[in-house]
Amino acid sequence: MSLKILPKRGLSDxxxxxITEYRVVGPKLMKDQYIFGDIHSADDLALDYSTTILPxxxxxxxxxxxxxxxxxxxxxxxxxxxxxxxxxxxxxVHTCDMHAISLLDQIFLEGFPDQHYLARRKNxxxxxxxxxxxxxxxxxxxxxGTLSVPETFDLHLTDLGNSYALETGSKKGSALLWSMSxxxxxxxGDYRQLQKVMSEKWQSFNYRLVFDITELPSLLALSYDNTLxxxxxxxxxxxxxxxxxxxxxxxxxxxxxxxxxxxxGARSRVxxxxxxxxxxxxxxxxxxxxxxxxxxxxxxxRKGKYQMExxxxxxxxxxxxxxxxxxxxxxxxEVFNELYRRQSPITSLEQEVTT
Amino acid sequence: MSPLLQEILETxxxxxxxxxxxxxVRQVTQLEKLFTIEMPNGLSLGHKPGQFVEVSVLGIxxxxxxxxxxxxxxxxxxxxxVRRAGSVTSAxxxxxxxxxxxxxxxxxxxxxxxxxxxxxxLFAPGGLGLAPLRSLIxxxxxxxxxxxxxxxxxxxxxxxxxxxxxxxxEWETRTDVELHVTVDxxxxxxxxxxxxxxxxxxxxxxxxxxxxAITCGPPAMYRFVLVExxxxxxxxxxxxxxxxxxxxxxxxxxxxxxxxxIYTCQDGPAFSYAEIKHVEEAL
Numbered sequence: 001m002s003l004k005i006l007p008k009r010g011l012s013d014x015x016x017x018x019i020t021e022y023r024v025v026g027p028k029l030m031k032d033q034y035i036f037g038d039i040h041s042a043d044d045l046a047l048d049y050s051t052t053i054l055p056x057x058x059x060x061x062x063x064x065x066x067x068x069x070x071x072x073x074x075x076x077x078x079x080x081x082x083x084x085x086x087x088x089x090x091x092x093v094h095t096c097d098m099h100a101i102s103l104l105d106q107i108f109l110e111g112f113p114d115q116h117y118l119a120r121r122k123n124x125x126x127x128x129x130x131x132x133x134x135x136x137x138x139x140x141x142x143x144x145g146t147l148s149v150p151e152t153f154d155l156h157l158t159d160l161g162n163s164y165a166l167e168t169g170s171k172k173g174s175a176l177l178w179s180m181s182x183x184x185x186x187x188x189g190d191y192r193q194l195q196k197v198m199s200e201k202w203q204s205f206n207y208r209l210v211f212d213i214t215e216l217p218s219l220l221a222l223s224y225d226n227t228l229x230x231x232x233x234x235x236x237x238x239x240x241x242x243x244x245x246x247x248x249x250x251x252x253x254x255x256x257x258x259x260x261x262x263x264x265g266a267r268s269r270v271x272x273x274x275x276x277x278x279x280x281x282x283x284x285x286x287x288x289x290x291x292x293x294x295x296x297x298x299x300x301x302r303k304g305k306y307q308m309e310x311x312x313x314x315x316x317x318x319x320x321x322x323x324x325x326x327x328x329x330x331x332x333x334e335v336f337n338e339l340y341r342r343q344s345p346i347t348s349l350e351q352e353v354t355t
Numbered sequence: 356m357s358p359l360l361q362e363i364l365e366t367x368x369x370x371x372x373x374x375x376x377x378x379x380v381r382q383v384t385q386l387e388k389l390f391t392i393e394m395p396n397g398l399s400l401g402h403k404p405g406q407f408v409e410v411s412v413l414g415i416x417x418x419x420x421x422x423x424x425x426x427x428x429x430x431x432x433x434x435x436x437v438r439r440a441g442s443v444t445s446a447x448x449x450x451x452x453x454x455x456x457x458x459x460x461x462x463x464x465x466x467x468x469x470x471x472x473x474x475x476x477l478f479a480p481g482g483l484g485l486a487p488l489r490s491l492i493x494x495x496x497x498x499x500x501x502x503x504x505x506x507x508x509x510x511x512x513x514x515x516x517x518x519x520x521x522x523x524x525e526w527e528t529r530t531d532v533e534l535h536v537t538v539d540x541x542x543x544x545x546x547x548x549x550x551x552x553x554x555x556x557x558x559x560x561x562x563x564x565x566x567x568a569i570t571c572g573p574p575a576m577y578r579f580v581l582v583e584x585x586x587x588x589x590x591x592x593x594x595x596x597x598x599x600x601x602x603x604x605x606x607x608x609x610x611x612x613x614x615x616x617i618y619t620c621q622d623g624p625a626f627s628y629a630e631i632k633h634v635e636e637a638l
Contacts (some may be wrong), residue, residue, distance in 0.1 A: 037626070067368060067370040067373075068368060068371050069368055070414070072413050072414065077375065078374060079371055079372060079470055081366065081367050081368030081370070082368075083368065083372045111606065111607045111621060112364070112369045112607060112608075113364075113369070114369060114606075115367050115368050115369065116368065116370070129551075143574075152484055167617065172389075221636075249607055250608070250610070251610030251611070252603075252608070253609070253611075254370075254416070254417060254604065254609070255416065256413065256414050256415055256416045256417075257414075260412075263414075265414050267370070267413075267415065267417075269370075269609075272609070272610070273610070274610060279610075280613075281601065282440075282600065282601050283418065283438075283441040283444065284440055284573075286573075286599075288512070288574075288600065288614065294636075296616075302615075305401035306616040311614065318612035321505075343356060
């Protein structure tokens with residue numbers, strides 16, 4: 001790894017150059033909230049954003065994506081796979097979302113490799129940014145171990161005040177350095193500033209889980225029949241917002257549509273949610289997860305246990321978006337902590353935690 | 356990996372069906388039709404009993420359907436017994452010989468037939484559950500010498516819903532197969548057993564430690580059949596079930612078929628009772 005320094009005054013020029021070669025996506029302001037959206041001018045980019053409504057999964061796994069196109073009137077080759085590849089740079093990805101992308105990468109690579117996801121992913125360059133302060137009252141990344149960037153990044157930025165420290169993680173990342181006219185080697189002062197920023201940042205974040213993340217899978221295993229699931233189920237509206245905004249939720253439905261010719265059409269996948277009532281219903285009508293409490297439990301078990309066991313990566317990255325979007329205030333950190341309180345005979349443990 | 360699956364992996368999309376010809380369509384009951392599908396030249400399905408395929412009617416959608424024919428009788432074609440239940444299966448029912456359907460698969464884990472050899476085999480399908488088990492039954496019967504006693508207990512709601520009645524007659528007349536059929540609601544012509552499938556169990560004797568039981572049917576049936584099988588002393592690892600779930604993608608991604616941590620389309624749909632006993636959402 002070699003460190004480079006980009007003075008902030010050189011950012012605008014760099015982004016302008018990127019836009020000419022790539023589709024550039026990054027955090028930008030929409031009314032009073034941030035979104036990941038197309039960056040058409042360097043002024044759009046808000047690298048100092050808090051959190052976004054939707055995570056960058058909307059680029060990696062679009063809400064609606066064509067899988068195949070067909071023409072039933074064609075006798076020779078009626079079906080063609082549709083694989084989209086557009087060289088894209090996602091700028092300013094927070095570390096929690098980077099961890100989520102690492103998980104998505106594994107899920108779509110393992111078993112049957114999903115060529116649609118992988119082709120798009122191959123053409124995406126990830127420019128992550130170090131989080132230096134808590135982004136929302138709901139986030140708990142420090143507790144989930146996602147406050148440091150995973151190795152998935154191509155280029156990683158750290159805000160040093162007047163400049164960004166740049167760490168390259170791949171060839172795709174180092175290729176981006178060529179388009180920076182103002183980039184320079186670091187001075188001793190830069191190293192000192194980086195060290196200062198990195199050591200001070202941890203105090204800006206609180207541990208919010210009252211137990212250690214490594215205990216989460218076994219806590220859930222003990223909590224399958226906890227009455228808390230019924231209490232949450234009673235509150236839950238079954239709207240699915242929590243899964244839509246979740247950076248590690250990827251479940252999808254598949255739908256066919258035909259145009260007015262009635263023989264040309266496409267099969268697409270669209271985001272689906274295990275929180276919607278018909279998600280586990282089979283053709284005969286039997287619903288295998290009929291209660292909202294069952295569906296919420298399934299969601300929390302995926303986040304805290306199943307993904308960890310299947311992929312060795314945490315299924316909840318602590319971004320807090322689900323809590324932010326939930327109209328009835330179902331918050332993962334509160335759910336996990338409440339389960340811990342109900343399971344643990346020693347409730348005084350909570351007091352040891354910095355809050 | 357089967358040759359067809361290999362082809363799907365190499366055609367640049369795991370979601371791309373291969374178009375195949377419908378050779379024959381036979382009305383089996385009022386709700387079910389049996390489709391014979393011809394593989395394109397040079398391809399073989401290479402399935403195991405208990406596996407399923409994703410069947411496409413382009414423009415309508417895709418549905419997971421268990422393969423009803425045995426590998427032993429495949430020979431470039433295979434059979435699907437389809438109940439008209441939703442939009443895709445209704446569209447399938449409107450197809451005629453000469454039409455084509457899209458196929459992906461075979462997917463999932465079938466029954467480990469190699470481990471069944473030398474054992475007595477007890478089949479206990481209920482209703483449409485005979486459709487997937489027929490693949491295994493015929494595979495066993497076509498290799499009859501390598502298995503012990505073969506017993507089939509089959510229950511349906513009424514006589515008009517019995518599937519594969521030709522084969523039931525054939526199995527009835529074979530001396531090396533013990534077949535018992537029952538219906539919940541008999542009609543005037545019915546002279547056989549009346550009652551749910553569990554009423555057949557007192558009629559049979561099993562060598563508990565040397566018997567493999569395979570059951571498939573509606574979710575409500577499993578609990579009662581499991582009580583009977585365990586009551587006869589069968590080992591939990593020797594009781595096999597085929598579970599129905601909404602396998603939308605078939606390749607372990609879409610999430611619809613998940614029961615707890617298990618993707619039914621990958622680890623199943625065939626499971627031993629020992630494997631799913633502690634999977635709370637399985638039954």
